[in-house]
Amino acid sequence: MSEDVTPAARYARYAALRRHLLTESSKRIPLASVAxxxxALSLWDGKQVRPADEMQLAAVFDLGVLDPVGEHHRAIERQARAEPPLPGSEEDRMLRALMQARFGLVRIHGQRAEGGVAAESVPDGAPLVIWDNHLARNRAPGALVGLRLAWPEEDLAMTCGTAISLDSRALERLLLETPPQRGPVIPSLPLPEDGPALERLLAEPAARLKLTALARAPGFAARVTRTAIDLGLMGPIPGRTPPEMLPQG
Structure with missing residues (x-):
C-alpha cells in the first residue's frame, strides 16, 4: 500500500492503469456481445453499433467489459486470464477492483478543495469521496448520476466506465420499472432545480427499498443507461431522433 502518498497521487497512477485495463479488455468483447x-441500449442498426457520440459508444463497451446483458461473459475476466498482472502489484489491485466494481446511483455535492468529489450513495445516503477529474464538471450540487465505482485501495473510490446524468424523471421510471421505450428520442438536459422532486421520491421507505433491490438485480447498469437514453439525457440517438436534431458532419 501507499499510505505515505496523497490520494491524488495514487489516483493518478491508478487512473493510468484503469485506462489501460479497460482499453485492453474492450478489445476482447466478442462481436455477439457488442451486438x-x-x-439493449437501442444503439444497434442491425449490422453495427450506431452511436451519435463517444459517450454512447463508451456505454456499450462499459457493459461488454464489466456488466454484459444476454448471459455473455465479462471481457474484464478474459483480460485477467490473458494477461494476469504481477500479484500484489498496483495493476493487480486495479484489476481486482474493476472485477468487483458495482454500478449504483450517487448524488454529487461538489469538488473538494483537498481533491476528489464529495457525494453520497442513493438511496442510503452514505457519504462518498469519489476520485474523478471530470465528475463534478457541469453538474450542480445535488445532481443525480449513475456510475460504477471501484476501490483499488480502501480509501480510493474511483469511477470506471461512463457516468450517466439522471434526474427525477429517470428515477421515477426506474421505480415504476417502466420498460424500454421505442419511440422518438428528443435530446434533453436533466431537469434544473430538481432536488425537491428527488427528495420527495426518496422520502418514501418503499421507494428506497425498491431502489435498493433494483440496484442489486442483474442488468441494473443497462436499465439505468437505457432509461437515460429514452429520456434524451444521453443526447440524440440515430434512428430514433429526428434527423434535423442529429449532429451534422
Whole structure:
C-alpha cells in the first residue's frame, strides 16, 4: 500500500492503469456481445453499433467489459486470464477492483478543495469521496448520476466506465420499472432545480427499498443507461431522433 502518498497521487497512477485495463479488455468483447449490449441500449442498426457520440459508444463497451446483458461473459475476466498482472502489484489491485466494481446511483455535492468529489450513495445516503477529474464538471450540487465505482485501495473510490446524468424523471421510471421505450428520442438536459422532486421520491421507505433491490438485480447498469437514453439525457440517438436534431458532419 501507499499510505505515505496523497490520494491524488495514487489516483493518478491508478487512473493510468484503469485506462489501460479497460482499453485492453474492450478489445476482447466478442462481436455477439457488442451486438447484445448495443441492442439493449437501442444503439444497434442491425449490422453495427450506431452511436451519435463517444459517450454512447463508451456505454456499450462499459457493459461488454464489466456488466454484459444476454448471459455473455465479462471481457474484464478474459483480460485477467490473458494477461494476469504481477500479484500484489498496483495493476493487480486495479484489476481486482474493476472485477468487483458495482454500478449504483450517487448524488454529487461538489469538488473538494483537498481533491476528489464529495457525494453520497442513493438511496442510503452514505457519504462518498469519489476520485474523478471530470465528475463534478457541469453538474450542480445535488445532481443525480449513475456510475460504477471501484476501490483499488480502501480509501480510493474511483469511477470506471461512463457516468450517466439522471434526474427525477429517470428515477421515477426506474421505480415504476417502466420498460424500454421505442419511440422518438428528443435530446434533453436533466431537469434544473430538481432536488425537491428527488427528495420527495426518496422520502418514501418503499421507494428506497425498491431502489435498493433494483440496484442489486442483474442488468441494473443497462436499465439505468437505457432509461437515460429514452429520456434524451444521453443526447440524440440515430434512428430514433429526428434527423434535423442529429449532429451534422
Amino acid at each position: 447484445s449490449q448495443a441492442r
